[in-house]
Amino acid sequence: MARRLMLREVDTTPKSSVHPLLAHPVFAWLGLRPAFGQHTAAEHAALKRWAAGKSRLVEIGVAEGGSALGLREAMSADGTLWLIDPFHLSRRRSVNAMKRAAHRAVESCPNGQVVWLEEFSSDAATHWNDEIDFLFLDGDHAEAAVEGDWNAWSPFVVPGGVVAFHDARIFPRGWTQPDWGPVRVVERLFRGQPASGWQIVQETDSLVVVQRS
Ligand SMILES: C[S@@+](CC[C@H](N)C(=O)[O-])C[C@H]1O[C@@H](n2cnc3c(N)ncnc32)[C@H](O)[C@@H]1O
Numbered sequence: 001m002a003r004r005l006m007l008r009e010v011d012t013t014p015k016s017s018v019h020p021l022l023a024h025p026v027f028a029w030l031g032l033r034p035a036f037g038q039h040t041a042a043e044h045a046a047l048k049r050w051a052a053g054k055s056r057l058v059e060i061g062v063a064e065g066g067s068a069l070g071l072r073e074a075m076s077a078d079g080t081l082w083l084i085d086p087f088h089l090s091r092r093r094s095v096n097a098m099k100r101a102a103h104r105a106v107e108s109c110p111n112g113q114v115v116w117l118e119e120f121s122s123d124a125a126t127h128w129n130d131e132i133d134f135l136f137l138d139g140d141h142a143e144a145a146v147e148g149d150w151n152a153w154s155p156f157v158v159p160g161g162v163v164a165f166h167d168a169r170i171f172p173r174g175w176t177q178p179d180w181g182p183v184r185v186v187e188r189l190f191r192g193q194p195a196s197g198w199q200i201v202q203e204t205d206s207l208v209v210v211q212r213s
Helices: 041-051 066-074 097-106 121-126 143-156 181-190
Strands: 005-008 035-040 056-060 080-084 113-117 132-137 157-165 198-204 207-212
Touching (some): 041 198, 066 080, 066 132, 143 181, 157 181, 181 207
Parallel strands (some): 056 080, 056 132, 132 157
Antiparallel strands (some): 198 207
């Protein structure tokens, strides 16, 4: 089977590993290169580990669909994966190659059901009322936005369920910085005096996974 995904190395991004002419998402949409995942192979394995067999999964921040494809492959066959991204960064909104690349990547796997919510996570939260087993926060990385996602979405996570934060940890040779939003939010909520009812269960590269007790 052709490779469907290009993950990042600790010190290079997938974008820097392809010819600059192929970096645009239109080439992933057309199938001329694999979709980019904006996370490492170790993070991908950790995401799949915690998504395995889960039934109600939510990802905030989809981009070309790299992590979403991994979650879909790992989730329960009778589960649902909600993918939230406004895809607002495209310069040509009528074409929106990023969105089309994401659909191509995620739809290359037939497992479970996928529901696309093409909106900002703060807007999606206003009409959300389902329980969640697995939540991946990888949307707006501003500190206030990460905290807003945590406050809006974590109350829906069931006991035993998990929340994964990306770009949330400093690690050797890594790209994150102490003043990054996810790093600061995770530091404040879970290190020292952890938020009551939650504990860190895995830290891999920039990924931090917390579980509701
Ligand atoms: C870092 S990328 C996601 C990478 C993807 N999870 C992966 O690992 O390949 C961030 C994405 O978040 C989306 N985004 C930005 N602000 C958002 C918001 N408020 N709600 C939902 N998605 C948002 C952007 O459109 C972008 O596609």
